[in-house]
């Protein structure tokens with residue numbers, strides 16, 4: 001629900017001065033960036049450099065040591081846990097490195113789940129269309145245990161897009177996929193930016209995928225550089 005401090009014309013995501021230390025190691029320091037509607041950012045860097053940690057901070061699932069994260073001008077640290085959780089359902093489509101599908105729901109029901117979480121009527125047609133876009137319509141009624149890792153990953157991507165979220169945060173969404181399916185997923189995510197106006201942050205080890213996004217943020221051991 002919009003409040004006086006929330007404005008749709010504010011950036012979809014604004015990160016200011018973000019720093020995080022884990023296990024005594026300063027992963028990154030003073031990260032600032034802004035994403036407006038339709039803009040995309042690739043987060044790249046070696047394993048352990050803090051990419052997933054940064055995505056968790058952007059999702060409000062973890063707190064920074066310093067700095068702020070805002071969605072449409074709303075500063076996450078100022079929200080109650082309940083408000084943050086409710087806002088996250090509406091604002092963010094999340095694809096985790098581990099996909100977290102609900103084991104007792106089939107693929108279609110997993111993609112419909114965000115509607116229920118948002119208190120909406122599930123849109124089976126939209127859910128099926130999304131499964132089709134990621135090449136999974138033929139397994140709509142399969143349960144996660146009956147799906148391969150890459151198949152589960154594609155269902156998780158369809159689920160993340162179900163509510164047409166302003167912000168998509170995807171952690172290596174093409175990591176487990178063959179070239180054809182990786183390309184399919186990349187195009188589905190880019191289409192969400194160009195056609196639905198979503199903003200996308202995507203962690204990737206693929207130089208091809210990173211190159212398809214408008215901006216890149218590189219995390220490195222104690223070094224940080226932002227560039228095109």
Ligand SMILES: Nc1ncnc2c1ncn2[C@@H]1O[C@H](COP(=O)(O)OP(=O)(O)OP(=O)(O)O)[C@@H](O)[C@H]1O
Nearest residue numbers: 022023027045046047048049050051052053054097
């Ligand atoms: N809860 C924690 N306590 C201590 N250290 C942690 C914790 N979570 C993560 N780390 C460490 O923080 C560093 C960054 O982890 P992170 O998962 O963000 O890396 P990443 O860039 O996503 O790596 P990958 O490409 O392998 O997924 C790693 O060295 C990891 O071991």
Ligand SMILES: [Mg+2]
Nearest residue numbers: 051052097171
């Ligand atoms: Mg990671």
